[in-house]
Each structure stands twice: as structure tokens, then as C-alpha cells.
Amino acid sequence: MVAASSDQISLEVVLRFVDAATDALAEAREEIDALNVYPVPDGDTGTNLHLTVSAARDAMWTACGGDPGADLGPALAALARGALLGARGNSGVILSQMLGAVGARIVRAGTDDRNAEVLAAALRDATDASYAAVGEPVEGTMLTVARAASDAALEAAADPRARTADVLAAAATSAREALARTPEQLTVLRDAGVVDAGGRGITVILDAAEAVLTGRRAPAAPATLGRPRIPVPVPADDLSEDGPAYEVMYLLDADDERIPPLREALGPLGDSLVVVGGEGLWNVHVHVDDVGAAIEAGIEAGRPHRVRVTHFAEQVAAARRRTTERKGRRIVAVAAGPGLEALFNAAGAHVVRGGPGMRPSTQEVLDAIREVAAEEVVLLPNDPDSVRVATVAAETAEADDDIRVVVIPTRAQVQGLAALAVHEPGRSFDQDVLEMTATARHARDGAVTVAARHAMTMAGPCEPGDVLGVIAGDFAVVGSDLHAVATDVLDRLLRGGGELVTLVRGQDDPGDLAERCAAWVGERHPHVDVVVHEGGQQRYPLLVGVE
Numbered sequence: 001m002v003a004a005s006s007d008q009i010s011l012e013v014v015l016r017f018v019d020a021a022t023d024a025l026a027e028a029r030e031e032i033d034a035l036n037v038y039p040v041p042d043g044d045t046g047t048n049l050h051l052t053v054s055a056a057r058d059a060m061w062t063a064c065g066g067d068p069g070a071d072l073g074p075a076l077a078a079l080a081r082g083a084l085l086g087a088r089g090n091s092g093v094i095l096s097q098m099l100g101a102v103g104a105r106i107v108r109a110g111t112d113d114r115n116a117e118v119l120a121a122a123l124r125d126a127t128d129a130s131y132a133a134v135g136e137p138v139e140g141t142m143l144t145v146a147r148a149a150s151d152a153a154l155e156a157a158a159d160p161r162a163r164t165a166d167v168l169a170a171a172a173t174s175a176r177e178a179l180a181r182t183p184e185q186l187t188v189l190r191d192a193g194v195v196d197a198g199g200r201g202i203t204v205i206l207d208a209a210e211a212v213l214t215g216r217r218a219p220a221a222p223a224t225l226g227r228p229r230i231p232v233p234v235p236a237d238d239l240s241e242d243g244p245a246y247e248v249m250y251l252l253d254a255d256d257e258r259i260p261p262l263r264e265a266l267g268p269l270g271d272s273l274v275v276v277g278g279e280g281l282w283n284v285h286v287h288v289d290d291v292g293a294a295i296e297a298g299i300e301a302g303r304p305h306r307v308r309v310t311h312f313a314e315q316v317a318a319a320r321r322r323t324t325e326r327k328g329r330r331i332v333a334v335a336a337g338p339g340l341e342a343l344f345n346a347a348g349a350h351v352v353r354g355g356p357g358m359r360p361s362t363q364e365v366l367d368a369i370r371e372v373a374a375e376e377v378v379l380l381p382n383d384p385d386s387v388r389v390a391t392v393a394a395e396t397a398e399a400d401d402d403i404r405v406v407v408i409p410t411r412a413q414v415q416g417l418a419a420l421a422v423h424e425p426g427r428s429f430d431q432d433v434l435e436m437t438a439t440a441r442h443a444r445d446g447a448v449t450v451a452a453r454h455a456m457t458m459a460g461p462c463e464p465g466d467v468l469g470v471i472a473g474d475f476a477v478v479g480s481d482l483h484a485v486a487t488d489v490l491d492r493l494l495r496g497g498g499e500l501v502t503l504v505r506g507q508d509d510p511g512d513l514a515e516r517c518a519a520w521v522g523e524r525h526p527h528v529d530v531v532v533h534e535g536g537q538q539r540y541p542l543l544v545g546v547e
Contacts, residue, residue, distance in 0.1 A: 009109075010072070011064065011072045013212060014060075014072070015064075015066070015075075017209050018056065018060060020209070020212050021053050021057075021204075021205050021209070022057050022388065023208075024205070024208040025049055025053055025201065026050055026395060028046060029047055029050050029395060032046025032049065032197050033047055033197070033399070034194075035196070035200055037188055037197075044400075045091045045197035047088070047399045048087075048088035048090075048091050050396075051088045051092065051392070052091075052092035052093075052096055053095070053205070054086070054362050054389075055082045056079045056082040056083035056096070056099055057079075058082060058086075059081060059086075060075050060076070060079040061359065061385075062078070063078030076103035076104075076106060076107055077107075079099060079103055080096075080100035084096045084281065084283050085251065087276075087285075089285070090198075090247075090272045090287075091142060091201060093249075093274045093283050094133060094198070094276070095201070095205075097126075097130055097133045097274075098126035098127075098129060100129070100278075101126040102123070105121050105122035106118060106122055114157075114160075116157045116162045116164050116167045117157045119153065119157070119167050120150070120156065121154075121157075123146075123150040124153070126146060127143070127147050127149075130146055131143055133274050133275060134273070134274055135266070135267050135273030135274070135275075136271070136273070139186075140181075140184075140196060141186070141196050141198055142196060144199065145179050145199035145202045148174045148177065148178030149175040150171065151174065152170040152175075153168070153171040155170065156171075164213060165214050168214075169210055172210045175199075175203045175206050176203050179195050179199045179202075183195060244289050246288055246291050246311055247308075247310040248287075248308075248309050249284065250284050250305065250308065251282070251305050252277075252282040252298050252303065253280060253281060253303040253305070254301045254302025255280065255302070256279075256280070258302055259275060265297040265301075266284070266286050266288075266294060269289075269294055270287045270289065270290075270294075271286075284298060295307060326374055327374065327375060329376040329425050330349075330350055330372040331378050331379075331423060332349065332350045332352060332372065332377055332378070332379050333350070333352070333379075333380040334352050334354040334355065334360060334365075334380065334381050334416075335351045335355070335413070336355025336358070336382070336535070336540075337506065337507065337535045338536040339533060339534035340413055340417075341353065343533055343535075344420065347423075350372045352365055354382075354383060355382075355383055355413070355538070359383065359385045359386050360386060362392045362393050362396070363393075365379070365386075365389055366393040369401075369403060370397065375403065376429045377394075377397070377403055377405045377406075378406055378408060378423070378433060379393070379394055379406070379408065380410050381409065381411075382412060382415065382416035383411065383413075387410075404429065408433065408437050411445070411473055412447075412545070413537065414502050414543055415443045415545070417545065418440055418502075419436040423436055442547065444493045444547075445471075445473075445493075445543070445544065446471045446476075446489040446490070446544040446545075447470040448467065448468070448470070448482060448485055449468050449470065450465065450466070450468065451463065451466040451468055457475035457478060458475050459476050460478050466480065467480060471489060471492060482541060483513060483517070486544070489544055490544060490546075491524075493546040494521075494525055494528065494546060498546040498547060499527075499528060500531065500547045501518075501521050501525075501530045501531070501544070502531050503518060503533070504533045504534075504537070504545075505535055505542065506537045506539070506541045506543065507537065508539070508540075515532065517542065518532055
């Protein structure tokens with residue numbers, strides 16, 4: 001499930017793929033959740049697939065620092081481990097195994113191997129791994145869709161003229177065709193009038209990969225795939241009259257030879273058994289009535305940890321209880337330094353540490369949303385990379401916890417400060433979000449940093465040690481003096497007018513940069529107010545905001 005650019009499988013394209021797959025699953029999450037009637041109608045397959053891919057993406061970006069020139073092998077290893085550790089639900093665990101198999105095959109590829117053949121073999125390995133992971137494979141599911149995709153990919157790759165684009169297009173097309181046939185293979189799907197939810201997730205991922213490689217978007221999914229939620233009755237004591245009542249998941253530290261006996265022990269206890277992993281770390285998923293027996297089987301095999309038990313019917317009641325326990329509205333903000341953290345705290349926000357090069361994980365933001373125990377939450381990511389993370393966390397909190405969450409896509413710390421300054425809890429939620437969003441949008445932002453390596457920027461080439469001026473996230477100035485570049489940035493920002501300039505001093509400020517810039521504004525623009533804050537952020541000696 002990875003594409004190649006110019007017929008080369010590179011880290012740059014893998015990074016674009018995981019971003020595209022995450023976005024595509026975010027967009028399709030509700031649709032896929034609505035399709036979810038098998039193996040249990042708990043309406044969370046889309047959410048689980050989305051969270052699994054998001055965890056994989058976060059791990060890979062952290063491992064490579066978002067640098068497309070980093071080593072591909074370690075990045076793919078981090079992708080696989082992130083998926084394994086962050087897998088949610090039956091479908092997420094299976095998908096994590098597939099992602100790991102794809103990455104492993106790409107890493108094993110030799111320099112003389114045709115990339116079309118490597119990609120096809122990777123999809124085949126992903127399918128084989130998914131079937132091997134499931135205790136009792138069932139056709140008409142995501143396994144069937146994956147098998148159709150890999151078979152088509154292998155057939156396309158057999159042509160010596162085939163390129164990766166041809167292989168991926170064949171796989172994506174065949175997956176969509178196989179998905180349409182799933183109601184013919186599973187009675188529960190036919191009776192509900194839907195296709196398989198996990199299979200739909202596979203087509204979304206393959207379509208995203210094809211779009212990254214070719215620029216072509218897949219045909220729109222038919223409206224009948226499940227846009228409206230399917231009403232499924234939930235009995236009082238169980239999700240279905242004849243199915244297991246609990247989902248048990250845990251990570252397991254165990255030697256590889258202990259896994260076959262574990263599968264044999266768990267198999268008779270229930271259904272939807274999936275055990276994936278390797279090299280001593282495994283993710284175990286099973287639906288059972290006897291929770292204790294499922295966990296004891298893990299103890300016999302090794303060391304279970306991060307144990308999660310979900311009573312399907314209790315999910316609904318727990319969500320209702322949590323809603324009644326929450327009160328009010330809170331702001332969650334990402335802060336890039338200790339001084340900025342203090343500023344956001346003083347304004348009443350709950351802070352998650354992050355910023356450039358230190359993007360918080362989806363789980364960290366989600367934990368913060370839950371910790372504030374509010375009915376309504378506004379997220380201020382304050383960094384371009386954190387906007388996507390905040391969006392995933394918000395969607396998860398809304399789906400799992402029934403919290404109303406809105407992300408204001410602030411791309412700079414000074415935009416977050418501006419938005420927070422007009423926050424008014426007494427207003428309606430929609431009006432408060434509207435005012436904060438408008439203020440953040442009208443806050444022009446800039447920064448000063450120092451180049452770490454040779455690069456070509458929008459302002460021209462730079463060398464290590466050059467001073468770079470940033471405006472609205474783009475490099476606009478290249479110079480040699482911090483003060484000269486900073487005042488150039490200020491001059492450009494103030495050309496459009498302004499009443500207030502906010503200067504945030506970073507940990508690499510030589511000592512008087514912020515004060516000298518404040519004095520410069522006072523001389524050149526005496527009608528403009530200036531505020532200097534201690535931010536303590538890394539990489540940027542000075543952040544600038546103009547309102």
C-alpha cells in the first residue's frame with residue numbers, strides 16, 4: 001500500500017502516502033462506521049482504521065523528522081511498529097500486519113529489482129500476512145478485498161513493461177470490484193444492504209496510494225455504500241444474542257514459538273481472533289465471553305500489557321454517563337516552549353507540549369481533550385504539522401466520547417495567542433469559535449530562524465548558518481544578521497497595517513533581539529503597540545505576530 005514517484009519507491013512518496021491515507025480515512029470514517037455490521041455491529045471500523053494509520057504515520061514522522069532524505073528502512077520499521085502499537089479493533093490489527101508486511105518487502109528489495117514487481121510482491125505479502133493473522137479467515141471481508149488487489153497487482157507486474165502506476169491502478173480497480181461482491185459472500189452484509197466495512201477501508205487506502213502516484217482521484221463511492229447510519233438494535237446484556245459480549249485486546253511480549261499455542265488456547269474461547277507482530281512483540285485481539293481466560297492465555301504465553309477490555313453494550317451506556325459528567329468549555333493549546341506554555345496556561349488553556357520538530361502525538365492531544373472533562377473543547381494546534389494530529393484527535397473524541405470538539409487551524413504560536421485573547425466562555429460555542437477563528441485568521445505571523453543545511457528556498461539559496469525570515473510559513477528572507485532579517489520580516493508584515501505587534505523570544509535569542517526589534521517598531525511605527533513575551537521555543541530565536 002505504497003506508491004512510487006518516477007517509478008521509484010522513496011521515503012518522500014511514503015510520507016505523502018501515509019498523509020493521504022490518513023486524510024482519506026478521516027473523510028470516509030463516518031461512511032465506513034455506518035457500514036460496520038460484521039463481525040459485530042459496533043460502528044467503529046472506520047474510526048479504528050483511521051486511528052491505526054494515524055498512529056503509524058505519527059511514528060514514522062517522528063522517526064525521520066519529516067525529512068524525505070532520511071533512511072527509508074528505519075522509517076518503514078517505525079511505521080510498522082507504530083501501526084502495531086496503535087492498532088484499534090479487529091480491522092486495525094489486521095491492517096497493522098499488512099502495513100508491516102509491505103514495509104518489510106520494500107526494505108528487502110534489491111537494487112536490480114523492478115519496482116513494479118516489488119510493489120506487487122509487497123501487496124501479496126500483505127495479503128498473506130493478513131490471512132495468517134486471523135484465526136478463522138472469512139471471505140467477503142477485508143481479506144477478500146486485499147487478496148483481489150494483490151492478485152491483480154501480480155498479474156499487472158508480470159508484464160515487463162509495467163510500471164508501479166500500472167500495478168497500483170490494477171490493484172485499486174480490482175479491490176473496488178471485489179468490495180462490490182462482498183454482499184454475495186456474507187449473508188449479514190446482504191441482509192443489511194451494505195458492503196464490508198473493512199473492505200471499504202482497503203479500497204480507500206489503495207485509492208489514496210493511487211492518487212499520490214498518479215494524481216488521479218478514484219471514482220466516487222456510490223451513495224448506497226453507507227452514508228446514512230444503519231440502525232442496529234443493541235440488546236441490554238450483549239451486542240447480539242449469540243455473539244461474545246467482550247472485545248479483549250492487549251500487547252504481548254512473548255517469544256515467537258509461544259504464539260501458536262496462544263492461538264490454540266484463544267480459538268475456542270470466542271471469535272474474531274487476530275494475533276499479529278513478531279520479534280517478541282505481538283498485538284492480540286479476540287471477542288470472548290470469558291475475559292479472564294483470554295488474559296490468562298496471554299500470561300501463559302508471555303507478558304500482556306496495555307490490556308483493553310470493551311463490553312460492547314456498555315459502550316453506549318458509558319458514553320452517556322461521560323456526557324453527563326462533563327461541564328463547560330475548555331481550550332486545549334499546543335505550546336512550543338516553557339514560556340509559551342505559561343502564557344497559554346495564564347489565559348486558561350490546557351497545554352500540550354509540541355511545536356516545530358516536536359509534534360505531539362494524536363494520543364497526547366486526545367488525552368488532553370479527555371482530561372479537561374468539558375462538554376465543549378476548542379483545539380489550537382499552533383503549528384502546521386499539529387493541525388492534522390489535532391483533527392484526528394478531535395474526530396476520535398467526538399466518536400468515542402461524545403465530546404463536541406472544534407479545531408481552529410492555527411499554524412503559528414502567535415495565532416493561537418491571538419485567538420485565545422478573544423475567547424469568551426459566556427458566548428455560544430459556535431459564536432466563540434467564529435470569533436476565535438476570525439481573529440486567528442487575521443493575525444499575520446512571521447519568525448526568524450537559522451539554516452541548518454544548504455537548501456533552495458522561495459527567497460533563494462541558503463547555506464548553513466544563514467539567517468532565514470519566515471512569513472506565513474514560507475521562507476521570505478535570506479540574510480546574515482538576525483536583527484536585519486527580523487526587521488525585514490516586521491516591515492513586510494506591517495505594510496498591510498496593524499495595531500499590535502507581538503514578539504516572542506526563543507531560547508536562541510542572543511539576548512537583546514526582541515528588545516531591539518521592539519525599539520525598531522517604536523521608531524518606524526509609533527502608532528503600533530508592541531508586546532514582548534518570553535517563549536523559550538527552540539529553533540526560532542524570534543516569533544512575530546501582527547494584529
